[in-house]
Structure formats: structure tokens, C-alpha cells
Amino acid sequence: MEIRYPNGKIFKPYKAEKRLKNYEYGNRGMTLEEDLNESNEYYLANQIAVIHKKPTPIQIVNVDYPHRSKAVIKEAYFKTPSTTDYNGVYKGKYIDFEAKETKSKTSIPLQNFHAHQINHIKQVLACDGISFVIIRFSTTEEIFLLEGKYLLKFWERMENGGRKSIAKDEINHYGHHIPIGFQPRIDYLKIVDQIYY
Amino acid sequence: MEIRYPNGKIFKPYKAEKRLKNYEYGNRGMTLEEDLNESNEYYLANQIAVIHKKPTPIQIVNVDYPHRSKAVIKEAYFKTPSTTDYNGVYKGKYIDFEAKETKSKTSIPLQNFHAHQINHIKQVLACDGISFVIIRFSTTEEIFLLEGKYLLKFWERMENGGRKSIAKDEINHYGHHIPIGFQPRIDYLKIVDQIYY
Numbered sequence: 001m002e003i004r005y006p007n008g009k010i011f012k013p014y015k016a017e018k019r020l021k022n023y024e025y026g027n028r029g030m031t032l033e034e035d036l037n038e039s040n041e042y043y044l045a046n047q048i049a050v051i052h053k054k055p056t057p058i059q060i061v062n063v064d065y066p067h068r069s070k071a072v073i074k075e076a077y078f079k080t081p082s083t084t085d086y087n088g089v090y091k092g093k094y095i096d097f098e099a100k101e102t103k104s105k106t107s108i109p110l111q112n113f114h115a116h117q118i119n120h121i122k123q124v125l126a127c128d129g130i131s132f133v134i135i136r137f138s139t140t141e142e143i144f145l146l147e148g149k150y151l152l153k154f155w156e157r158m159e160n161g162g163r164k165s166i167a168k169d170e171i172n173h174y175g176h177h178i179p180i181g182f183q184p185r186i187d188y189l190k191i192v193d194q195i196y197y
Numbered sequence: 198m199e200i201r202y203p204n205g206k207i208f209k210p211y212k213a214e215k216r217l218k219n220y221e222y223g224n225r226g227m228t229l230e231e232d233l234n235e236s237n238e239y240y241l242a243n244q245i246a247v248i249h250k251k252p253t254p255i256q257i258v259n260v261d262y263p264h265r266s267k268a269v270i271k272e273a274y275f276k277t278p279s280t281t282d283y284n285g286v287y288k289g290k291y292i293d294f295e296a297k298e299t300k301s302k303t304s305i306p307l308q309n310f311h312a313h314q315i316n317h318i319k320q321v322l323a324c325d326g327i328s329f330v331i332i333r334f335s336t337t338e339e340i341f342l343l344e345g346k347y348l349l350k351f352w353e354r355m356e357n358g359g360r361k362s363i364a365k366d367e368i369n370h371y372g373h374h375i376p377i378g379f380q381p382r383i384d385y386l387k388i389v390d391q392i393y394y
Contacts, residue, residue, distance in 0.1 A: 050320045052280055055254035058270065073255065076270040083249055087284060089291035092325030096286070123247045128289030 030185075032101045032136040032143070036086070039184035043090075049189060051088030051095055057081055083120045084131075090189060091197060094129040096121075096148075097188075101136045107165040108135050110158050118155050121148040130196050134178070134188060135171060144175040145191045227382075229298045229333040229340070233283070236381035240287075246386060248285030248292055254278055280317045281328075287386060288394060291326040293318075293345075294385075298333045304362040305332050307355050315352050318345040327393050331375070331385060332368060341372035342388045 030038075033053070043049040062075035084098040098121075100112045113133075124131045131148030146166075154166045176191045227235075230250070240246040259272035281295040295318075297309045310330075321328045328345030343363075351363045373388045 044320060047320065047323045050317070050324050050326065055252045055276075055278075057252035058255050058273070071275055073270065073273040073275070076255070076273055078268055078270070089293070089321055089324045089326035092290055094286035094289065094291040120247070123241060123244065124286055126244045127247050127286045129247065129286035 032099050032134070032138075032186075035180075035185040036099055036134065036188075039186045039188070040086075040088075042184040043189065049088060049090035049095065051086055051090070053086050054081070054083065080114065080116065082116050084117055090130075090192065093196070094124070094127075095192065096124045096129050096131045097134055099134045099136070101138050103138050104165075105137065105139050105168070107167045108137075108171065109165045110155060111164065113151070113155070118152065121152060125149065125152075130192065132192075134186070135175070137168070141180065143178045143180065143186060144171050145178055145188055146171060146175040147195065150174045229296050229331070229335075229383075232377075232382040233296055233331065233385075236383045236385070237283075237285075239381040240386065246285060246287040246292065248283055248287070250283050251278070251280065277311065277313065279313050281314055287327075287389065290393070291321070291324075292389065293321045293326050293328045294331055296331045296333070298335050300335050301362075302334065302336050302365065304364045305334075305368065306362045307352060308361065310348070310352070315349065318349060322346065322349075327389065329389075331383070332372070334365070338377065340375045340377065340383060341368050342375055342385055343368060343372040344392065347371045 037053060040049075040051045040053070043051060057079040058073075059077045059079050060073055060075075061077070062073070064072045064074050066072060084096055086099065087094070087096045089095065098113070098117055100108065102108045102112065121131045125148055133146050133148070133151055134143060135146060136143045151166075154170070158164050176195070178186055178188055178191055181187050234250060237246075237248045237250070240248060254276040255270075256274045256276050257270055257272075258274070259270070261269045261271050263269060281293055283296065284291070284293045286292065295310070295314055297305065299305045299309065318328045322345055330343050330345070330348055331340060332343060333340045348363075351367070355361050373392070375383055375385055375388055378384050
């Protein structure tokens with residue numbers, strides 16, 4: 001029997017074995033990044049969206065060639081990323097976001113974000129891209145989507161001498177709660193649909 | 198000694214000094230990648246588009262911490278990228294492309310592209326993203342934009358036993374010539390405007 005989503009699209013399970021294993025041992029303890037990667041794989045496999053995490057930028061200093069075909073990087077350093085971590089396409093539009101976790105129950109410290117990421121969000125919004133952050137309160141396992149424009153406002157407040165974090169109450173008010181599901185685990189595009197489409 | 202990516206592309210570390218030198222002595226001899234990065238910087242600085250080259254994906258095996266604040270990667274390997282190299286946002290829409298150079302005067306060998314990149318292009322098109330390749334014939338310094346849908350057709354022809362390259366004549370016919378300018382050097386968004394907006 002076909003299983004369908006409320007929008008009529010046919011539900012297609014994928015990688016049954018991997019999922020099964022996860023469920024056997026439970027998937028508690030998965031990080032936000034793992035859950036998002038899995039959600040993005042689901043979107044990709046079902047031709048819903050093409051969204052990838054960008055590779056970590058590395059400054060390569062020294063490379064060895066023990067064999068002609070195999071280069072070994074012998075010395076390299078992590079570079080500070082100049083953008084957010086995730087981007088891609090959904091229904092033709094550009095999607096861009098950053099994901100952050102906090103153990104705090106009451107707020108997300110703004111030091112979780114970097115000035116260059118804030119700048120990148122401004123640039124994306126100036127070009128009419130869809131920009132947001134996904135925030136996970138790990139203690140309560142609550143996940144929220146907060147639009148980039150609000151993050152900018154809270155950042156500005158800090159720069160004007162205000163508080164150095166976004167209160168949970170504010171996230172509740174300005175953000176959108178994303179319930180944790182089965183497939184995909186974090187269906188953030190459902191919220192994106194409500195806000196932008 | 199030349200350092201090469203797994204696909205044979207020469208690795209060039211980005212160095213500020215080298216850039217300065219390029220400007221002093223004129224920027225002939227710049228690679229397609231350098232020209233595109235410069236064009237993207239121009240688009241970014243003028244709030245026209247936010248398009249970045251993705252970092253090369255690296256598999257990190259061993260990291261040293263000589264000081265608490267400074268991690269040194271001691272062993273790592275180049276991974277095959279699963280997407281194209283460039284993506285970003287222009288007028289709200291998702292832009293995605295790959296850049297390739299060839300020394301041939303008569304064709305671009307399809308071995309310049311990888312199956313996973315072809316697959317990625319299909320996925321982007323399925324989600325209504327704007328997908329293309331920028332091809333530079335380095336001998337004649339001619340640059341063309343070829344829409345992803347045509348690249349897919351030529352790839353399919355090869356898979357059906359046809360020629361393993363795209364003839365220059367075909368690029369001329371199906372592609373769009375991009376004149377080399379001053380700022381930006383490669384104004385590919387002008388072509389994108391004509392095709393998609």
C-alpha cells in the first residue's frame with residue numbers, strides 16, 4: 001500500500017537497514033548536525049530539496065605524494081568559515097542556514113555566531129535569499145527555526161550594548177518550533193513553506 | 198612540485214602576496230578559478246549576488262593539539278566532491294555551477310566531469326535551481342556558459358555510446374559566449390539574466 005504525506009506526495013523509505021540499526025540502538029545522542037544531514041538526505045532522495053553542509057575550510061600547508069595517485073595532507077589548519085554551514089535549493093529558491101546547539105535552558109548565547117556569519121546572512125537577505133538559523137536546546141531537545149532577520153536584530157541589540165544572548169522566551173515568540181519527526185527527523189522545510197512560500 | 202586534487206586539478210594555495218603581485222604585473226595568466234573568484238567578490242561587494250566556491254572536502258584522520266588554541270591537521274586526504282564547486286543566490290534564486298578548463302581547441306572532454314556532479318546537476322534541476330557549467334578554452338581564452346540541461350544531454354549521448362566530448366561547435370551552438378571584461382572579469386550573471394530572468 002502506498003503511504004502518502006498530507007500533501008499527497010508518496011512516502012518513500014530509504015536506507016532501511018541503516019535506519020533499522022539506528023532504531024535498534026535508539027538514536028538518542030545524535031547531534032543536531034547528524035539529524036540535519038539525515039533530514040537533508042531524505043529531502044535529496046525524495047527530490048524535495050538539494051541542501052548540503054559545506055565542507056570545513058582547511059588551509060593546506062604541506063602535501064606528500066607517497067604514490068602518484070594518493071596525496072596525503074601532512075600539515076593543514078582549520079580556517080574560519082566565511083559563510084553559514086548549510087545551503088541549497090528548494091522550489092527554485094536559495095536556502096541558507098546555520099545550526100547551533102546550546103546546553104542552556106534559558107537562552108542561546110550570541111557568541112555562538114561569528115561576525116562573518118552575521119555579515120553573510122545580511123548579504124543573503126540583500127539578494128532575497130531565504131536565511132535562518134536552526135537552534136537546538138539540547139537539554140530539553142527542543143528545536144526552533146529563527147529567521148535571519150530576527151537574528152540580525154538581536155545581534156544589533158548586543159552591539160548597541162544590550163544582552164549578549166537571545167532569551168528562550170524571545171525564541172519562542174519570534175521563532176518557530178520544529179517538532180522532531182520520524183522521516184525526516186527535522187522537517188524544517190515545512191516551516192520554511194509556511195513562512196516563505 | 199605541483200600539488201593535485203584527485204581529479205588532477207592543480208592545487209593552488211590562496212596567498213595575499215601573490216594576489217598583490219598579480220595586480221602589479223597585470224593579471225594575465227590567471228586561472229578560470231581565480232577569475233571567477235574575483236568576479237564573485239565583485240558581485241558580493243556590490244550586493245548583486247552571494248556566490249562562493251565550496252571548500253575542497255577533506256577527510257581528516259589525525260589532528261595534533263600542540264597548543265590548546267591551535268589544532269594542526271597531521272594526516273588528511275582529499276575527498277571526491279559530491280556536488281559542483283560554486284553555488285549561491287542571485288535575485289532570490291539558487292545558482293549552481295561547475296567551472297572547467299581545457300587546452301583543446303576543438304572540444305571539451307566529458308571526463309572533465311564526474312558522475313556525481315552530473316547527478317548533482319540533475320537533482321538541482323529537479324528542484325528548479327539554475328544550473329550551468331562555465332567552460333574555458335584556455336588556448337583561445339574563450340569562455341562559454343552551457344546550461345546544465347545541455348550538459349546532461351551530451352553526457353547521455355556518451356552513455357549511449359556516442360562521443361566522449363562536447364565539440365566546440367556544439368558549445369558555440371548551445372552555449373553562450375561570455376566576453377572577458379574588466380570588472381567583473383567574467384560577467385556570467387549577465388548571461389544568466391538573459392536565460393532565466
